[in-house]
Amino acid sequence: MSDKLRLFVGVALDSDALPAVEALAARLRDACTAGRWKASWVPIKNMHVTLEFLGDVEAARAESIGPALESMRAHAPFELELGGVGAFPSIARPSVLWLGVRAGAAELSALAVDVQARLSPLGFAPEQRAYHPHVTLARVKRPGSALGPILRPFEAAAGCQSRVREIVLYQSVLEQSGSAYHALRRIPLGT
Numbered sequence: 001m002s003d004k005l006r007l008f009v010g011v012a013l014d015s016d017a018l019p020a021v022e023a024l025a026a027r028l029r030d031a032c033t034a035g036r037w038k039a040s041w042v043p044i045k046n047m048h049v050t051l052e053f054l055g056d057v058e059a060a061r062a063e064s065i066g067p068a069l070e071s072m073r074a075h076a077p078f079e080l081e082l083g084g085v086g087a088f089p090s091i092a093r094p095s096v097l098w099l100g101v102r103a104g105a106a107e108l109s110a111l112a113v114d115v116q117a118r119l120s121p122l123g124f125a126p127e128q129r130a131y132h133p134h135v136t137l138a139r140v141k142r143p144g145s146a147l148g149p150i151l152r153p154f155e156a157a158a159g160c161q162s163r164v165r166e167i168v169l170y171q172s173v174l175e176q177s178g179s180a181y182h183a184l185r186r187i188p189l190g191t
Contacts, residue, residue, distance in 0.1 A: 004172035005062050006052040006172040009115050013047055013162045020160035021047055025137050030153055045180050047135050049114045054124055065169055066185035068118045072087030072167055073191045080104035083159025091147050102159050108133040165189055
């Protein structure tokens with residue numbers, strides 16, 4: 001048994017947003033399937049916005065993360081508007097299909113910067129890539145037809161709102177059915 005935990009800090013989507021996100025993901029999945037794309041689709045219960053991926057962390061070291069994040073309570077709750085889809089690293093060479101953040105990106109970026117500042121003294125190196133808030137919808141296994149025409153109808157798709165009330169320290173556990181995310185600590189904002 002490993003003494004390491006696979007961890008990340010994120011923001012859960014509120015329950016009011018999940019049906020709209022699930023419906024959009026289902027339509028996109030159908031369009032990708034018609035275009036002969038093979039992808040692993042994220043279950044709705046796992047959808048979130050990552051603030052910082054920590055990777056495999058020794059259990060003893062993991063115990064210090066929650067207390068280090070407690071000062072994040074000073075951030076005020078805020079609204080996200082989700083909408084539009086895209087791909088990382090690009091539409092020409094996609095490995096991840098994502099749902100974008102139309103409003104609330106500045107607030108998410110501020111949270112991400114603060115999370116990095118809180119965890120840097122614990123030895124977690126800050127992410128070197130620019131922060132791009134998103135909800136991962138799928139991981140591409142095998143591309144099919146051109147992705148641009150598949151995504152185009154979803155670029156202007158109606159968005160949905162999600163209230164950010166807390167940040168969450170998650171553990172990702174690989175199970176037979178795929179990854180399951182378990183909340184290890186919830187830090188409410190504005191308290």
